[in-house]
Every structure is written in C-alpha cells, then in structure tokens.
Amino acid sequence: MNEASPAIPAHKDYTGAKLGMWLFLLSEILLFGGLFILYSAYRYRYAADFHQASREMELFLGTLNTFLLQTSALTVGLSILAIRRGNRKQSEYLLLGTMVLGLVFLGIKAGEWLAHIEKGFYPQSPALLARPKGEILFFSLYYTMTGLHGLHVLIGVCVLATMWIFLRREKLNRSYFVPLENSGLYWHLVDIIWIFLYPLFYLIA
C-alpha cells in the first residue's frame, strides 16, 4: 500500500438496505398469503363449521392481544423516531416497551393454546376428530397460522433485543439507524398479519 491510496469511508446505502428488507417482507406476505388462500377456500366450503368452531375462540383475549400488538407498533415507530432525533435513552425505553408488549402477546397466545389443548382440541385429538370435518380444518388452520405468526413475534422480539443491545453500545445513532428501521418494518409486518388473523379466527362466530 502506498500512502497515496485514499481512505474509503464505510459504504452505507440507506435505500439499498431498506429495499433488501422489503424484498424479504414481500416474500413473507406471499408465505402467509398461501395460508390465507387455503383458509378462504376451506371457509367457503365449510362456512357453517367454521362459524361453529370459531365459538371456541376467546374473543376478549383475541381483542386484547390485537390491542397489545397495535400498541407495540406505535412504540417501535416512536423508538425509531427518537433515535433519529438523537434521544438514545428514549429510544431504548420505547424499544424495551415494544419487547414487553410482544412477550405479553405471546404469553396470552400460549394461554389460549393451552386452554384449547385442555379442552381436548389439538391436532389429531379424539375430541377434535369426533367433530365435523370443517371444524377440524378450522383448528388445523388456527394452529398453523397463529403458530407461524407466534414464531414471527418471537423472532421479532429477538431481533428487537439485538437492536436494543446495539443502542446500548451506541452502535446506532441519529445518522445511522437503518438496522433499527428495518427491524421496525419487520415488526409492523407481523402486526399487519395479525390484523387479518384476528377477524378470520375470532370474529366469524
């Protein structure tokens, strides 16, 4: 190396980073989209059974979870806004709040699942297999879709926890925040998917 070679600043491409994230999110939309298509096809064929099976859902808990997730979308958005304005502490607390809301969501969801299982409604259970075909399909879709969604919430909490550590170590600041921005996009997508799961499973009884 001779001394004439110029120092190259780290390359940071804001639009490129976000585009990469969006491409991933769009593939996620197609992944869940397939399940939504499956749901609508079976709901069309077994409308009465779906109505009946939906009575097993805890409407209050589902609505509470919807509220929690939608509020967590606000806190993650505000966390990004805070770091963009240089308020690191505020950003940390809002991110922490988002993670807590996500974990409470998962706790309630787990409680609901346990209650269903206690009643004997789980895949291949005798109590479920004795029900009409449409109700069996409803529960299969319920476990698959809310399970896959719950997995996304869990991954989202882990990603946000990583961002929280980045914030603590001052790796993110008002001029470099795109990892947090992209994590926020992921969290919002998880929220949007729930927005559709909520009416499809809880509001059709």
Add this chain to the structure above:
Amino acid sequence: MEPQRSQSETLSDGRNGDNTAGYKTYILTWLAIIALTGITFTLSRMGGGAIVLALLIAGTQAALALYFFMHLWTETARVFKILIPLVLVILVVLLSLVFSDVAFRG
C-alpha cells in the same frame, strides 16, 4: 473537494426519510387503528358484522400501518411504489384464481 454529506443531512433534504413525520403522526395513526379495532369488535358483538366488512376494516388498518408506520408516504425511491403494489396484485390474482376454481368445482 465537495464537503462530505452525512446521512442525516441527506435525510433532512427530504430524501429517503420522513423528517416531517413527528410524534403526532404516529399517535394519530395508532388512535385510528385502535378505533377501527373497536368498531370491528363492536360490530361482531352486535352480530351485524359480516366478514366482508371486518376484512375491509382490517384492510384499512393495514393500509394505515403500511403508509404511516412503515413510511411508504415519505419513501421517494420509485422502486417501492412499484414493488409493493405489484406483490399485492400477485396475491389478489392467486386468491381469485384459486377461489374461482374452488367455487365452480363440481
């Protein structure tokens, strides 16, 4: 030599970012989404909530989240404005093709 522009300067030029979106925008968006959840919940409790209406409300909530929370309203790169609607159109095409098959099967 041109002075180096940091990312935040680029952002305050209005490119790539949403320096105009403040706390107020986020809170108003959140209130609207929560209010719509309340409406869809109440409608279903009253028994008058058709699933089509519930899905329309969900679609509105998703649009609000995409537009404000996910910053599509300040995204200046054209690629986002093409890609995202394109994927949604693909999904609608898939959905309607499958649905028409299922509905008209003997």
